[in-house]
Every structure is written in C-alpha cells, then in structure tokens.
Amino acid sequence: xxxxxxxxxxxxxxxxxxxxxxxxxxxxxxxxxxxxxxxxxxxxxxxxxxxxxxxxxxxxxxxxxxxxxxxxxxxxxxxxxxxxxxxxxxxxxxxxxxxxxxxxxxxxxxxxxxxxxxxxxxxxxxxxxxxxxxxxxxxxxxxxxxxxxxxxxxxxxxxxxxxxxxxxxxxxxxxxxxxxxxxxxxxxxxxxxxxxxxxxxxxxxxxxxxxxxxxxxxxxxxxxxxxxxxxxxxxxxxxxxxxxxxxxxxxxxxxxxxxxxxxxxxxxxxxxxxxxxxxxx
Amino acid sequence: xxxxxxxxxxxxxxxxxxxxxxxxxxxxxxxxxxxxxxxxxxxxxxxxxxxxxxxxxxxxxxxxxxxxxxxxxxxxxxxxxxxxxxxxxxxxxxxxxxxxxxxxxxxxxxxxxxxxxxxxxxxxxxxxxxxxxxxxxxxxxxxxxxxxxxxxxxxxxxxxxxxxxxxxxxxxxxxxxxxxxxxxxxxxxxxxxxxxxxxxxxxxxxxxxxxxxxxxxxxxxxxxxxxxxxxxxxxxxxxxxxxxxxxxxxxxxxxxxxxxxxxxxxxxxxxxxxxxxxxxxxxxxxxxxxxxxxxxxxxxxxxxxxxxxxxxxxxx
Numbered sequence: 370x371x372x373x374x375x376x377x378x379x380x381x382x383x384x385x386x387x388x389x390x391x392x393x394x395x396x397x398x399x400x401x402x403x404x405x406x407x408x409x410x411x412x413x414x415x416x417x418x419x420x421x422x423x424x425x426x427x428x429x430x431x432x433x434x435x436x437x438x439x440x441x442x443x444x445x446x447x448x449x450x451x452x453x454x455x456x457x458x459x460x461x462x463x464x465x466x467x468x469x470x471x472x473x474x475x476x477x478x479x480x481x482x483x484x485x486x487x488x489x490x491x492x493x494x495x496x497x498x499x500x501x502x503x504x505x506x507x508x509x510x511x512x513x514x515x516x517x518x519x520x521x522x523x524x525x526x527x528x529x530x531x532x533x534x535x536x537x538x539x540x541x542x543x544x545x546x547x548x549x550x551x552x553x554x555x556x557x558x559x560x561x562x563x564x565x566x567x568x569x570x571x572x573x574x575x576x577x578x579x580x581x582x583x584x585x586x587x588x589x590x591x592x593x594x595x596x597x598x599x600x601x602x603x604x605x606x607x608x609x610x611x612x613x614x615x616x617x618x619x620x621x622x623x624x625x626x627x628x629x630x631x632x633x634x635x636x637x638x639x640x641x642x643x644x645x646x647x648x649x650x
Numbered sequence: 651x652x653x654x655x656x657x658x659x660x661x662x663x664x665x666x667x668x669x670x671x672x673x674x675x676x677x678x679x680x681x682x683x684x685x686x687x688x689x690x691x692x693x694x695x696x697x698x699x700x701x702x703x704x705x706x707x708x709x710x711x712x713x714x715x716x717x718x719x720x721x722x723x724x725x726x727x728x729x730x731x732x733x734x735x736x737x738x739x740x741x742x743x744x745x746x747x748x749x750x751x752x753x754x755x756x757x758x759x760x761x762x763x764x765x766x767x768x769x770x771x772x773x774x775x776x777x778x779x780x781x782x783x784x785x786x787x788x789x790x791x792x793x794x795x796x797x798x799x800x801x802x803x804x805x806x807x808x809x810x811x812x813x814x815x816x817x818x819x820x821x822x823x824x825x826x827x828x829x830x831x832x833x834x835x836x837x838x839x840x841x842x843x844x845x846x847x848x849x850x851x852x853x854x855x856x857x858x859x860x861x862x863x864x865x866x867x868x869x870x871x872x873x874x875x876x877x878x879x880x881x882x883x884x885x886x887x888x889x890x891x892x893x894x895x896x897x898x899x900x901x902x903x904x905x906x907x908x909x910x911x912x913x914x915x916x917x918x919x920x921x922x923x924x925x926x927x928x929x930x931x932x933x934x935x936x937x938x939x940x941x942x943x944x945x946x947x948x949x950x951x952x953x954x955x956x957x958x959x960x961x962x963x964x965x966x
Contacts, residue, residue, distance in 0.1 A: 381773065382773050385773045385774055386774050388768050388772070389768065389772055389774060389775050389778070392765060392768055395835075396782040396783055396786055397785065399786075399794055399798060399801070399835065400785060400789065400797070402797050402801055402808065403796060403797040403800070406800055406806075414806065415805045415806045417807060417808055417810070417811045418808070419808045459692040462688040462691065462692065463688060463689045463691075463693075465688060466684070466685040466688040466689050467689075470682075470684060470685040470688075471681060471682075472681065472685035472686060474686070474689075478689055478693065481696065485696055485700050487888075487889070487942065487946060488700060488939075488942070489892075489895065489896045489915070489935075489938045489941075490896060490915075491896060491914075491915040491934075491935060491938055492935040492936070492938050493700060493703050493707075494918065494922060494923075494931070494935065495707050495931040495932040495934075496702075496706040496707040496710060496932065497699075499706070499710065499928055500703060515695070515698075515699050516699055518695055519699035519700050522695065576788050580790050580791060582790075582792050582898070582899040582902070583899070583915070583919070586902075586919075587922070598790050598791075598792040598899075602792060602902065602903060617796055621793040621796055621797070624790055628785075628788040628789055628790070629788075631788065632784045632785055636777065636781040636784055637777075637780075639784060639788075640784070640843060640846075643787075643843050643844070644847030645847070
C-alpha cells in the first residue's frame with residue numbers, strides 16, 4: 370500500500386506483478402488441471418502429469434455421443450435460461466418499484482428477499498421434495514425452475530434496485546418537458562440507461578442457476594430433467610467398466626466454457642453488479 | 651356563541667383539508683397501487699416456493715413419515731427432534747459444519763482482504779487479475795470439486811504424487827483439509843469483491859493525510875481503512891458465514907460424507923433422498939434453518955451488521 374500511494378517506482382511495479390501472478394495462478398490451476406485431464410488419452414490419464422503428454426479429443430467425442438450428457442446439457446441450458454428470464458422480469462418490476470416508488474411494505478419486501486438470499490437451501494429440500502411429488506412436478510423442468518427463480522429473485526431485486534437508484538430519473542421529466550410521451554421517455558431515455566444493469570443481473574442469475582447442485586440432485590431422478598452438474602456426479606463413463614475420469618473432465622470443461630466467456634467479456638460489469646448489489650444495496 | 655361558529659369554521663377547515671388530502675393522495679395511492687402490483691409476482695413466487703414449504707417442513711418434522719413405510723405416517727410431536735438431537739451422527743456433522751465454517755471464513759477474510767487490496771491497488775494488469783479472480787466465483791462448484799478430487803487421487807493427480815503412498819481423501823483429517831481448501835479457493839474471490847467495494851469507500855485524502863502524519867502502511871490499514879470498511883466487512887462476513895454453513899457440493903463430490911466428513915446439509919440430503927425419511931429429514935431442515943437464523947441474529951444484534959439496504963431505509 371505504501372508503495373502505491375506514495376511512489377510507484379520500478380520496484381513497486383515488480384512487486385505488484387509478482388502478486389498479480391500469484392493470484393492468477395491460484396485462480397486458474399484447478400481449471401487448467403481439469404482441462405488437461407480432458408485432453409489426456411486413456412493411457413496417460415493416470416500419469417499424474419499436469420500437462421498431457423499425448424493430446425486427444427476422444428473424451429469430447431465420447432460425451433457428445435452419449436445421450437446422457439447431451440440431454441443434461443439441453444436441460445441445463447433450458448432450465449437456466451427460463452429461470453433467469455422469469456427471475457429478471459419479476460425482479461426488474463419489483464426493483465423498479467423499490468427504487469422509484471414510495472409505498473408501505475417496502476422495508477418488509479427488502480427484508481424478506483434478504484432472508485431468502487441467506488436461506489439454507491437444504492431446508493427447502495424436504496418440503497419441496499414432498500410437495501413436488503404430490504403435484505407431479507418432481508423430475509420436471511418446472512420443478513427446478515420454480516426454486517431457481519425463488520433464489521435468483523433476491524439477487525436480481527438487490528442488484529437491480531441498486532442500479533436503478535443510480536439512474537438520473539430527472540432525465541425522464543426533462544424528456545417529457547421536451548414533448549416526449551411517457552412511453553417515449555421511458556423507451557428512449559430510461560431503458561437504455563437501465564439495460565446494462567438488467568443484463569448484468571441476468572448474467573449473475575444465470576451463473577447461479579447454472580451452478581446449482583443441491584436442488585438438481587434432490588428434485589430430479591432421471592435424464593428428463595437432470596442438469597449437467599447433477600449428471601456429472603452420476604456419470605459412469607461410456608461403458609460400465611471404463612474409468613469416467615476423462616469423460617467427466619470433458620463434460621466439466623464444456624459447462625465451464627459459458628462461464629469463462631461471461632467472465633472474459635463482462636468482467637467489469639459482473640464486478641460492479643456483485644459489489645453494488647451486496648454492499649451498497 | 652363564538653365557540654359554535656369557531657367549531658363550524660374548524661369543521662369546515664377540517665373537511666376541506668380532508669378533501670384536499672384525498673385529492674393529493676390520489677396520485678400517491680395510484681403510486682402505491684402500481685408499486686404493489688409490480689412487486690406482487692415476485693412476492694407471490696417467494697412466498698409460494700420458500701415461505702409455504704418452510705412451514706410445511708415444520709409440520710412434517712412433527713410426524714413419523716418414512717416413504718419406505720408410508721402407512722405408518724403419524725403425528726409424533728417433538729420425538730423426531732429428540733431423536734436427531736440425541737444422535738451422535740448429527741452432532742458430528744454439526745461439528746464438521748461449524749469447523750468448516752469457522753476455518754474457511756477466517757482464512758477467506760485474510761486472503762480476501764489481501765486479494766481485494768491487490769485488485770484495488772495493482773499497477774499492472776488490473777483487468778487480468780480481476781478477470782482471473784472472477785473465474786473461481788463463476789465456475790460450477792461441482793466442476794471445481796472434481797478438479798480437486800482428481801488432483802488428490804493417487805496415480806492420477808499432480809498433488810497426490812507430492813506425498814508418497816497416501817490417499818488423502820480416504821482419511822478424515824486430510825479430507826476435511828481438502829474440502830476446506832476447495833471451499834476457500836471457490837469463495838475467496840467473492841469475499842474479495844465485497845471487500846473491494848468497501849475499499850472503494852475509503853477516502854483517498856484520509857490515507858494521504860495519515861501518511862503525511864507519519865503513519866506506517868500497517869497503521870493506515872488498521873487505523874484508517876478498517877474502521878471505514880467495517881460495515882462492508884461485516885456484511886461480507888455475514889454472507890460468507892451463512893453460505894459456508896450450507897456447504898454441500900464440495901463434500902458430495904470429494905468424499906460423499908465418508909469418514910465422518912458429512913456436513914449438516916449432506917446428512918439431511920442422505921436422510922431424505924437416500925433414506926426417504928421425510929420426518930427426520932424435515933427435522934434436520936428445521937434445525938439448520940434455526941441455526942442459520944441464530945447466526946444471522948448474532949451478526950445483526952451483536953456486531954451491528956446493517957442488512958444491505960437497511961442503512962438506506964434508515965435515512966428515510
């Protein structure tokens with residue numbers, strides 16, 4: 370700290386560079402390791418080397434040939450997208466009301482969603498398991514979408530109301546004075562300002578749904594609705610006698626790709642979304 | 651006499667002001683109606699999927715309800731609670747969960763603070779560092795857990811080969827250490843991001859002034875930064891503590907709870923999904939909920955953690 374506030378000589382730059390490198394290595398090693406395993410041939414899978422000696426795409430071919438993985442991938446994408454979409458729409462409405470309108474019960478609403486954000490998910494497993502079994506929602510897409518929306522909602526309400534509070538709403542009035550209708554003012558002035566926040570929130574909600582494991586293994590029982598994280602843990606390889614390590618690694622890499630892409634392209638937005646939602650509230 | 655006229659005038663004034671208020675609040679009421687309408691769908695979903703089930707789970711916890719013997723379902727009062735709370739397995743799992751929570755959150759606070767300072771102050775490659783730090787946050791926990799599992803698998807893993815002839819995931823102490831390592835790797839960046847938001851609130855002038863007065867870097871950190879950051883630190887601690895307490899994914903993949911490494915979530919899952927015992931499973935669910943509520947209460951009451959958003963409510 371001393372270096373950065375007072376001087377920023379060459380030594381300081383070096384020191385920061387080393388620290389940065391440590392962080393990057395620390396963050397990337399497990400990811401690179403699983404990628405390395407996914408490219409290893411069956412023969413070299415157990416050599417313990419960090420970098421594959423022989424490279425192959427065989428593992429990827431294997432998983433895309435099995436119904437099990439493709440089906441789980443479709444489930445994951447579908448369920449996460451639908452949950453995100455609904456959570457963001459409902460969350461945007463509520464966040465707009467919280468940021469813009471004055472109404473009794475606002476504090477309670479914020480409190481309740483905070484409570485849910487901190488809820489131990491496992492506490493919902495027993496009742497949801499029983500309720501969904503009775504309603505015929507067990508092992509269906511809807512059976513996962515509902516809890517995902519519920520847990521993504523507090524997140525969207527927080528981050529979005531924080532974003533919305535920063536929007537200079539007077540611009541709307543100014544636009545109306547200049548002759549724009551309410552609709553035009555909203556569409557041309559407010560919506561473009563709000564869009565980045567909504568988009569960021571959508572990414573955060575998607576990461577949450579994509580990540581979930583507990584609901585995915587508790588509320589599903591077949592390929593019909595099992596998502597990739599759940600399918601991974603039940604993966605036994607193409608045949609019963611084959612070591613599934615390579616296949617699991619390949620599948621793991623496939624579901625990591627969207628996250629890596631999000632992080633690469635929207636790093637700044639994800640950071641601002643997480644921090645504004647959680648701390649500035 | 652005058653008093654009657656007075657009263658009349660007063661009355662008229664009151665009616666007037668009432669009419670006035672009604673007219674004024676017409677817009678206000680419309681605003682309220684709109685607000686409630688906008689919030690209703692979100693509230694309905696949250697109540698239906700989180701509120702109702704938690705009550706239902708209390709109801710289930712008071713029954714003998716085992717799906718393997720569905721005919722024997724009956725109301726048994728608190729006997730499930732006695733069963734769970736007098737069971738050693740529950741307390742072992744509770745101990746494991748507490749250990750993991752305390753150790754990981756403590757380590758994450760230190761590492762997260764270091765990482766936050768690095769991300770906040772770094773001179774070179776700030777974007778790269780932030781991007782890299784976000785990857786553990788975004789990556790699927792199960793994927794990371796598999797990576798750690800294979801790393802420690804004898805023969806296959808690059809880490810297992812460091813120690814000769816050992817299978818760290820088959821022993822309790824080393825398994826727990828690996829579970830904690832996996833947790834710390836995964837969630838330190840999240841902690842760091844929350845702390846970074848707190849760092850951004852520290853006024854640069856204050857730091858400069860302290861430096862001019864001859865404060866060392868450490869003094870500036872403890873005397874200037876930490877006090878300003880206190881609310882952010884407490885919020886981050888609260889979030890991470892509650893999150894750590896529900897540890898599940900890592901344990902499921904790394905040990906599946908073998909060798910007494912089950913957390914309370916893992917134990918509940920096993921009783922419920924593997925054992926199909928809804929009564930006992932629900933009892934554990936309720937107990938975990940109570941434990942989390944107590945943790946949150948302690949944070950809010952004793953440490954004065956402001957719930958996100960509440961400071962803003964207070965200002966109004």
